[in-house]
Amino acid sequence: xxxxxxxPGTSSSRLPGMTPTVLTIAGSDPSGGAGIQADLKTFSxxxxxxxxALTALTAQNTQGVRGVLPIAGDFVADQLSAIYDDLDVRxxxxxxxxxxxxxxxxxxxxxxxxxxxxxxxPVMVAASGDRLVSDETVAAIRDRLVPRASxxxxxxxxxxxxxxxxxxxxxxxAEAGAALRELGVPAVVVKGGHDGxxxxxxxxxxxxxxxxxxxxxxxxxxxxxxGCTFASAIAxxxxxxxxxxxxxxxxxxYLTAALQAADTLHVGGGHGPVHHFHALWHSP
Numbered sequence: 421x422x423x424x425x426x427x428p429g430t431s432s433s434r435l436p437g438m439t440p441t442v443l444t445i446a447g448s449d450p451s452g453g454a455g456i457q458a459d460l461k462t463f464s465x466x467x468x469x470x471x472x473a474l475t476a477l478t479a480q481n482t483q484g485v486r487g488v489l490p491i492a493g494d495f496v497a498d499q500l501s502a503i504y505d506d507l508d509v510r511x512x513x514x515x516x517x518x519x520x521x522x523x524x525x526x527x528x529x530x531x532x533x534x535x536x537x538x539x540x541x542p543v544m545v546a547a548s549g550d551r552l553v554s555d556e557t558v559a560a561i562r563d564r565l566v567p568r569a570s571x572x573x574x575x576x577x578x579x580x581x582x583x584x585x586x587x588x589x590x591x592x593x594a595e596a597g598a599a600l601r602e603l604g605v606p607a608v609v610v611k612g613g614h615d616g617x618x619x620x621x622x623x624x625x626x627x628x629x630x631x632x633x634x635x636x637x638x639x640x641x642x643x644x645x646x647g648c649t650f651a652s653a654i655a656x657x658x659x660x661x662x663x664x665x666x667x668x669x670x671x672x673x674y675l676t677a678a679l680q681a682a683d684t685l686h687v688g689g690g691h692g693p694v695h696h697f698h699a700l701w702h703s704p
Contacts, residue, residue, distance in 0.1 A: 439467065439468065439469050440468050440469065440510040440511070440656070440659035440660060441468070441469045441470075441471060441507050441508055441509050441510060441659075442463050442468045442469070442470055442471070442509070442510065442511045442512070442513065442652070442655050442656055442659050443470075443471045443472070443473065443503055443507075443509045443511070443512045443513070444456050444459035444460065444463075444470065444471070444472045444473070444512075444513050444514075444515065444652065444655075445472075445473045445475060445496070445500070445512065445513070445514045445515070445517070445526055446459060446472070446474075446475060446513070446514065446515030446516055446517075446543075446648070447474065447475050447476035447477070447478055447488070447515065447516040447518070448474055448476065448477050448478060449478060449480055449645070450478070450479065450480065450481075451480060451481040451482055451644075451687075451688060451693075452687075452693065453482065453644035453645040453687070453688075453692065453693030453694075454644055454645035454647075454648050454693070455478070455515060455516065455645075455648060456472040456474065456515075458645035458648040458649050458652065458693065458694075458696065459472065459513060459515070459648055459649075459652040460472060461649075461696035461697070462648075462649050462652035462653050462656070462674075462696055463652060463655075463656060464696075465674075465696045465697050465699070465700065466653060466656040466674065467656075468656045468659060468660075471503050471507055471509065473496060473499035473500050473503060474491055474496075474499065475490070475491055475496055475515075475516060475517055475518050475522050476488055476489060476490045476491055476516060476518050477489040477491070481688055481690065482644055482687065482688030482689060482690035482691055482692050482693075483688065483689060483690035483691075484690070488518075490518045490519060490522075491518070491522070492521065493519065493520075493521025493522045493523075493524060493525040494521070494525070496522050496525040496526070497525040497528065497529065500525065500526070500529040501529065504529060504533040504535070509535065510536065510537060510658075510659035511536065511537035511538075511539065511655040511656065511658045511659035512530070512535050512537065512538050512539070512655070513538075513539040513540075513541065513651050513652050513654075513655040514526060514538070514539070514540050514541060514565070515541050515543050515648055515651070516543040516552070517543070517553075517557065517561065517565075518553070518557070519553075519554070519556075519557055520554075520556050520557055520559075520560040523557060523560035523561055523564060523565050524560065524564065526565060527564045527565055527568055530568045531568065536570075536658075537570050537655065537658035537659060538568060538569045538570050538571075539569070539570065539571055539572075539573065539651050539652075539654050539655040539658065540561070540565055540566060540569040540571070540572045540573070540605075540651075541572075541573045541647055541648065541650075541651035542561055542566075542572055542573075542574050542578050542581075542582060543578075543647070544557075544558060544561070544577075544578050544581050544582075545575070545577040545578050545581060558581060558582070561582075562582050562603060563603075566582070566600075566603045566604060566605050567603060567604030567605065569605045570605075570606060570607065570658065570664075571605065571606070571607040571608065571609065571626075571654065571658075571664060571668075572600065572605050572607075572608050572609070573608075573609045573611060573647070573650060573651045573654065574600070574608070574609075574610060574611065575610075575611045575613060575647065576588045576589075576590070576593075576610070576611070576612065579593075579596045579597075579600060579610050580596075582600060582603070583596060583599055583600065588610065590612055590617070590621065593610040593612060593621075593622075593623040594610075594623050594625060594630035596608075596610050597609075597610045597623055597624070597625030597630060598625050598630070600625070601625060601626075606626060606627065606664075607624065607625070607626035607627075607664045608624070608625045608626070609622055609623070609624050609625075609654075609668055610622065610623045610625070611647070611650070613643075613646065613647075617637065618636065618637055619634050619635065619636060619637055620634070620635050620636070620637045620638075620676070621633070621634050622668075622672060624664070624665060624668050626664055626665075628665070631665065633668065633669060633672050635672060635673075635676045636676075638676065638679040638680050638682075640679055640680075640682050640683055641691055641692070642679075642682035642683060642685065642687075642691060642692035642693060642694065643679065643682070643691055643694065644690075644691045644692060644693045644694070645693050645694060646675060646679070646694060649674075649675055649678060649694055649696065650671050650672070650675045651671075653667075653670065653671030653674045653675060654667045654668055654671040656671075657670050657671060675694065677698055677699070678694035678695050678696055678698055679694050679695075680698070681694075681695035681698035682694045682695050
């Protein structure tokens, strides 16, 4: 293991320097810190044009989730066909997908439109450790969506859920990543944010083996939407034709800086969002 610190839409011709379009397929967070709101902020902050297909409405804020209203798979399919028929989407990121019908809608669209650069953030387990989706949905993601992905970004509990393991310890992240690749995905980032050490360590496993990406852990409670933000930043990198390693490393640097600036936002009374526009906004 090495260590570092840190195609097609409808248009077949893409001009050099053209702003890439990146699509998020995820749920809505009305408080703005996670879900499609975090994804679109990340796309914009990194210079990409963002499109969004909704899979669920939520009633939530920085203190917790109060309710979820799923969107039917056939309407998700309608959203995806409308987007892929018209926009030259260079990368697609998935987040919370809800049920097997939504997973199937995504899988069908990805295959039918030959979607390039699919980043799957397998949102399955809450920060509390509670399962967010059914066993049927887990199976659909594992068996049907993951093999269509370019890269997946599970945290430790999500990696364990996908593999059917009791847990994934930090010292087994590379092993877990290699096992996840056997599901048919070329690259896996196992995120170590659930570990409590002084460093935030993620492990990228791809055809080149396992590589650690390290950053000093940021002391902040404002971590809402970190997984969404990280996966979205990877999608922008892939849309810009970065290598997988470059896309992941750049995404980690962006997220670390967004966490370092998170306490300047003062949003909500709970776990606030990261600062997506830390490089663009000036402190008062």
